[in-house]
Amino acid sequence: MATTRDYKRVAPARGHEPDPDPGDAIGTRNEQEGTADGYEPQQRAAKNRVNKWMEGRIKFGGTGVKRKTAALVLLGAWGFLPLFFMLPSLFTFNTNTIGNSVDDTLGTGAMMNLFLCLLITPAVTLTGQRWFVPLRRWFGIMFACCGIGDALGAAFFDDFAGNPFAKLVEHSFTLLGFLMVLLAIPLFITSNNWAQRKLGRYWKRLQMLTYVIWGLLFFHLATLEGFGFERGSNGSGFAGDGDPIFHQRLYQYCACSLFLLTLRLPPVKGWIAARQQEGRNRLVYLSVMPIFALFLFGFAFIINELIFKGTHSFVENPSSE
Amino acid sequence: MNESYAGRGYAERGSARGGQKNTRAGGAILAAVALLSTFLVILGLYYAAGDRERHKVALAAAGCEPNLLSINVGCTTVQMLNSRYKSIANPVIQQVNADVAAYTGNERHHLAAAEAALTAEVTSENAFGVSLARFPFPPAVAPIAKALIQANQARAKLTAEQARSSSLTQLRSFNERVKVASAAVQTEMKLTRRALDSRPTANQEP
Numbered sequence: 001m002a003t004t005r006d007y008k009r010v011a012p013a014r015g016h017e018p019d020p021d022p023g024d025a026i027g028t029r030n031e032q033e034g035t036a037d038g039y040e041p042q043q044r045a046a047k048n049r050v051n052k053w054m055e056g057r058i059k060f061g062g063t064g065v066k067r068k069t070a071a072l073v074l075l076g077a078w079g080f081l082p083l084f085f086m087l088p089s090l091f092t093f094n095t096n097t098i099g100n101s102v103d104d105t106l107g108t109g110a111m112m113n114l115f116l117c118l119l120i121t122p123a124v125t126l127t128g129q130r131w132f133v134p135l136r137r138w139f140g141i142m143f144a145c146c147g148i149g150d151a152l153g154a155a156f157f158d159d160f161a162g163n164p165f166a167k168l169v170e171h172s173f174t175l176l177g178f179l180m181v182l183l184a185i186p187l188f189i190t191s192n193n194w195a196q197r198k199l200g201r202y203w204k205r206l207q208m209l210t211y212v213i214w215g216l217l218f219f220h221l222a223t224l225e226g227f228g229f230e231r232g233s234n235g236s237g238f239a240g241d242g243d244p245i246f247h248q249r250l251y252q253y254c255a256c257s258l259f260l261l262t263l264r265l266p267p268v269k270g271w272i273a274a275r276q277q278e279g280r281n282r283l284v285y286l287s288v289m290p291i292f293a294l295f296l297f298g299f300a301f302i303i304n305e306l307i308f309k310g311t312h313s314f315v316e317n318p319s320s321e
Numbered sequence: 322m323n324e325s326y327a328g329r330g331y332a333e334r335g336s337a338r339g340g341q342k343n344t345r346a347g348g349a350i351l352a353a354v355a356l357l358s359t360f361l362v363i364l365g366l367y368y369a370a371g372d373r374e375r376h377k378v379a380l381a382a383a384g385c386e387p388n389l390l391s392i393n394v395g396c397t398t399v400q401m402l403n404s405r406y407k408s409i410a411n412p413v414i415q416q417v418n419a420d421v422a423a424y425t426g427n428e429r430h431h432l433a434a435a436e437a438a439l440t441a442e443v444t445s446e447n448a449f450g451v452s453l454a455r456f457p458f459p460p461a462v463a464p465i466a467k468a469l470i471q472a473n474q475a476r477a478k479l480t481a482e483q484a485r486s487s488s489l490t491q492l493r494s495f496n497e498r499v500k501v502a503s504a505a506v507q508t509e510m511k512l513t514r515r516a517l518d519s520r521p522t523a524n525q526e527p
Binding site: 096100243244245246255258259262265266267268269270271272274287288289290291293294297318 | 344345346347348350351352354355356357358359361362365368369372375408412
């Protein structure tokens with residue numbers, strides 16, 4: 001008991017926010033700590049205003065619901081979307097749909113959830129707000145669920161030859177995907193407060209595996225689709241809409257990762273913190289805007305892919321694209 | 322690597338020379354990446370502006386039936402249509418073959434088992450009929466597909482009758498007729514697949 005209490009005293013906020021992004025495990029100060037970060041009083045006040053406003057309640061069906069809770073549910077619902085799309089085929093055990101589209105729907109969903117999970121830390125760095133931090137754990141869990149579902153679907157219902165294990169390891173891209181899922185499993189298991197308390201300082205190190213998964217995703221997509229794009233009827237990134245480059249998953253990954261990586265670099269974070277301290281937030285937003293625009297560019301096509309393939313999966317009429 | 326305190330650390334050392342150098346480096350990195358991103362976004366927008374032309378070229382190259390299946394791209398290529406047809410037909414062929422094997426193994430000595438195999442075959446055939454009726458066949462293939470649906474219905478009806486037989490002899494008396502009906506289905510399936518394989522003569526993209 002005493003140990004648990006001591007741990008909570010040392011790391012008060014972390015005890016409530018275990019999640020698979022170590023960078024984020026880091027940014028888990030509580031609001032009291034947040035006031036000591038050297039920001040200008042006005043900026044601090046603005047950030048606290050948003051955080052406090054989020055603590056307020058809205059009336060919903062005769063009861064009061066915290067604005068923060070409502071916002072988190074609305075934003076977090078996106079994370080569940082890939083699994084939602086696959087539910088009808090799971091309930092009816094439609095092996096045709098599962099075999100044909102689980103990799104597209106859940107694979108793309110896993111990629112989306114990973115990026116959303118990794119997006120939280122840069123968002124905290126830029127805005128200083130913390131009300132959306134719980135989403136990191138949620139998106140991390142959804143990433144693991146989608147990844148594991150994708151692997152199970154590929155193992156049992158894909159067209160590849162051999163037994164389920166052979167199907168997961170016989171191609172380089174499936175092997176890398178399988179490796180990512182294996183790494184996601186311990187993160188998934190330890191994504192709770194109890195595991196965080198038990199693992200103590202090792203928890204954060206374990207969560208560093210998220211970065212390994214992020215890196216492996218590059219090689220998974222590179223071996224899956226390569227660096228080229230569709231020309232005529234050959235190559236990756238179906239060109240039905242005339243934009244094969246945008247549908248190339250590796251390029252989507254690179255466009256999104258540039259933003260996520262840049263805002264994790266300590267010198268960049270230092271520069272942002274220094275400008276924020278000087279009260280030059282506009283300069284920060286202006287500098288980051290093009291990188292974020294590129295992120296949105298890539299992310300929009302991930303969402304496009306997910307909704308397109310997902311709706312086909314939902315009506316159990318898997319897309320052959 | 323403690324991110325939340327990294328920023329604070331830099332801020333605290335803001336006046337120190339090393340800290341300034343670091344923030345300067347951070348600014349330079351951010352500026353470089355922002356420039357690169359700006360370039361890529363502009364390039365992307367420029368590329369996106371030409372998608373209509375590329376769309377037409379891609380459709381002409383791949384062979385396309387317009388507005389059949391895809392809600393996104395407004396076009397279904399011959400390959401897509403074939404792939405979708407296979408995803409419907411192949412499982413049915415496998416299932417019917419398994420049912421026929423089960424029937425053949427029991428037709429001479431086990432009436433109940435043979436009838437159960439035939440009932441399963443009828444279920445598969447009816448499901449195939451429903452899938453075919455829903456399939457977005459292009460206008461050029463639709464008459465052939467209609468013939469396939471009719472042939473499949475005839476076989477399913479005959480198999481259902483066979484499954485209601487009261488003796489093994491009566492059961493086997495259907496074999497020849499079922500064989501003929503199956504041959505008709507196979508012929509229509511071949512014709513349908515061939516028709517799906519052939520490209521449209523003109524670009525039908527609106």
